[in-house]
Amino acid sequence: MATIQIAGKNIEVDEDGYLVNLEDWSEEVANSLAASEQVEMSPNHWEVVNFLREYYQEYKIAPMIRILTKEIGKKLGKDKGNTKYLYELYPGGPAKQACKIAGLPKPTGCV
Amino acid sequence: MAKADFELPNIENGVRVPAIKPGAMAHVKYHPASEAHLSKTGFPANRVDNWKEVALAKMNELMGKYKSLQLFLDVCVKCGACADKCHYFLGTGDPNNMPVARQELMRKVYRKNFTVGGALFGGLARAEDLTEEVLQEWMTYFHQCSQCRRCSVFCPFGIDTAEISMAAREIMDSIGAGQKYTLEIIAKVHDTGNNLGIPKNALIGTLEFLEEDVKEATGVDVKFPLDQKGAEVMLIVPSADFFSSPHVDSLVGYAKVFHAAGISYTFSSHASEFANFGMFIGSYDNTKKIATRIADAGRDLGVKRIVVGECGHAYRVAYSFWNTLAGPFDFLDKNYPVPTHICEFTEELIRRNALTLDKSANDEFTVTYHDSCNVARGSRMGTEPGGQFEIPRNILKAVCNKYVEMDPESNREKTFCCGGGGGLLSDELLEVRVKGAAPKAAALKEVMDNQGVNTMAMICAICKAQFTKVLPYYDIPMEAVAGVHQLVSNAIQLGGK
Amino acid sequence: MSGLSPLSLVYAVLSYAVTAVFFGGLLHKLWGYAVTPNPLNIATTPAPATRGGVIVSNIVNIATFSSLFKGNRWTWIGGYAFHVILLAVFARHLRLFLHPVPPLLVLIQPVALLGALLLPLPLIYLLARRKAVDRYAWISSPADYFVLVLLLLIGLSGLGLKFVSHSDMVGIKQFLLGLVMASPVDMPPHPAFIIHFTLVLMLAAYFPFSKLMHAGGVFFSPTRTMVDDPRERRHVNPWAAK
DSSP: OOOEETTTTTEEEESSOOOGGGGGGOOHHHHHEEEHHOOOOHHHHHHHHHHHHHHHHHHHHHHOHHHHHHHHHHOOOOGSSSSSHHHHHHOOOOIIHHHHHHOOOHHHHHH | OOOSSSOOOOTTTTOOOOOOOTTTTTTOOOOOOOHHHHHHHTTTTSEEEEHHHHHHHHHHHHHHHHHHHHHHHHHHHOOOOTTTTOHHHHOOOGGGGSSSHHHHHHHHHHHHHHEEEEEEEEGGTTOOOHHHHHHHHHHHHHHHHHOOOHHHOOOTTTTOOHHHHHHHHHHHHHHHHBBHHHHHHHHHHHHSSSSTOOOOHHHHHHHHHHHHHHHHHHOOOOOOSSSSOOOOOEEEEOOOGTTTHHHHHHHHHHHHHHHHHHOOOEBBBTOOOOOTTTTTTTTTHHHHHHHHHHHHHHHHHEEEEEEEEOHHHHIIIIIIIHHHHHHOOOOOOOOOSSSSEEEHOOOOOHHOOOOOOOOGGTTTTOOOOOOOHHHHHHHHOOTTTTTHHHHHHHHHHHHSSOOOOOOOEEEGGOOOOOOOOTHHHHHHHHHHHHHHHHHHHHHHHHHHHHHHHHHHHEEEEEHHHHHHGGGGGGGOOOOGGHHHHHHHHBBBSSOOO | OOOOOOHHHHHHHHHHHHHHHHHHHHHHHHHHHSSSOOOSOOOOSSSSSSSHHHHHHHHHHHHOOHHHHHHOOOHHHHHHHHHHHHHHHHHHHHHOOOOOOOHHHHHHHHHHHHHHHHHHHHHHHHHHHHHHHHHHHHHHOOOHHHHHHHHHHHHHHHHHHIIIIIHHHHHHHHHHHHTTTTOOOOOOOOHHHHHHHHHHHHHHHHHGGGGGGGGHHHGOOOOOOOOOOTSOOOOOOOOOOO
């Protein structure tokens, strides 16, 4: 397993750079992961990350994209509640890139 | 347009047969599977010490168990008819991606260890021992095969490279050198019942969300029932339908069809996955275990039929292998095929005029259809050979006004794979995937440029995920990707609102 | 076998040895193909849904090389021409092993002779093809060239036998019939015949250990010989005990 150093702390990540231990996550870690993905975190980016983390805490899985878009639509306005906007925020994909920054494991399967 | 840090094939005016570029894709390596995933799937957790002996013994065992493997290792005459048929060769030029050369990676080891000529003449017979170097070639190039079977169509002897790459992967797994992507997923489906690892409460939440969402959009109470004993139909879908877009739009389409037909159905939390990655790694045991899970769920729920959703390789497994692996399905109603593809189910309703369809709901789309490789060359729909081509098209023509065919040299029996099948839908293989998608992207681009196509419909979860990811590299928007039942969903009239 | 010249004795022994290797090897291989199970139905679809349909489609493919035709017209032309001519030449040679010669064989002699004359052409074409196209050059091994060159030499030496050296056909036939009847007689000590015959023995001995097994293997290919009926008829895997 590889490790990355964030704020003087060694953090284990998998081959794709996803956190191995979810409890290693912090806002600082998120910012650092975002930087490595060339994503600059705005408040709207944080809305996505925060929702992903909340949902994960309850269900132990990332939400369906449709659930995420609807939630973002509720929070940020209907015009933003769609996949296209999520890809604007996270060009690497809301499922994969956003999950990575939120400290969630990488979704597996035909996704 | 997504940017690539590698050179993209030119797809204008179709993909030409490239000059060979030895070693062009040798640098691509898959992520190795972890100890946990290897153990969970029945393989040694780490590379075994005497791996070469174990691998050769496994190869010998498989040649005794599979006529295909034994025969295909012998009878290739290297005519080269397959050489320019693989999408990965066309997209990369790497000669090891010519099907015949991919087979040779195993055949040279076969010659050295199992034939007189190879043992006597060695290099002159192109016989080679299974060295670390050869094993590395196996790891690389048997994971640049999506097992799409296109080569087998053109081979004078029907040699199917998929059979060889499946055997190669089984051999690699048996020495503890497996691929993370496939084995992690198989481990998850054994644990949770689906590839994504969706727990039951999350599945319940997701289905409830969909009921509300569809109600909001249509005003109709379309149900997404889970574990409902005594339902007429158990619907098995790829778990990506519970997670991704545009996959979910087809899921909504299936639900609407059941609603409109007035036929009760249920999902199963025990078997919440149609995909069966056991086939990708050539593992009979894992394929059987996943298939059996579905049969058990159907028996427990007391359903009369099993209908399956839009997933290509899984339909091959279900259509061709289920009866062998998990049959006989004598608890089901014998009047329906096991399994019944959702397209067979929907098309039959359309033919009976049992659905009210408003084609104009899809007027913003000019639609073409992509034949998914495993459906095209590893299954059938209906009773006539080739029904797997006609039935989805009949549906599309019933729900859309504007339907256009792609070049039949790139579709139907000769369809090009999306480039992400066979366990290659993993990010570290992105370069292979993007380049392998070039032939299909070229066929799509041709009808987009000349006939105004803006939507490519398909019935495979891998195709959908792959195309949404890789088409943007070719300047084709991801919105062009649609499920067949997504378009059904748009057109179907439920009588509410 | 007493009374044979030393050369004839050597060739008689060689002929029987090669025949044993050829048939032994061939049957061993075909037996392996026949008894190794198909655990799963892997018909490449669309495929016929009935046994009869499968038989017809295989006859068509074997008689016309239809899948190769689909794959590559240029390779098909060379490959198909070669195999048809080979068949004609083979039929022509049967007269040397049969007595009396069946009328049909007599009838086809002129056509078959034309075939023998043409045989080198597709072989040269197939050889050139392997050199000319980068993909084929990459996949071609010494073994692939060896077979083509061997066949070419057999063809040329056969033509030499017929047209250049005017050998003793009656003596050759007596020698071959003697071998078939298990009472060998002397071989005509004719260099052209000895070369031709030696090359043929080499080919026959090489056959079961090489890609030439495609000739028998084609009848066993599961993707082509399995019936597309897995939903209608449960295919049982012979090695799945449970």
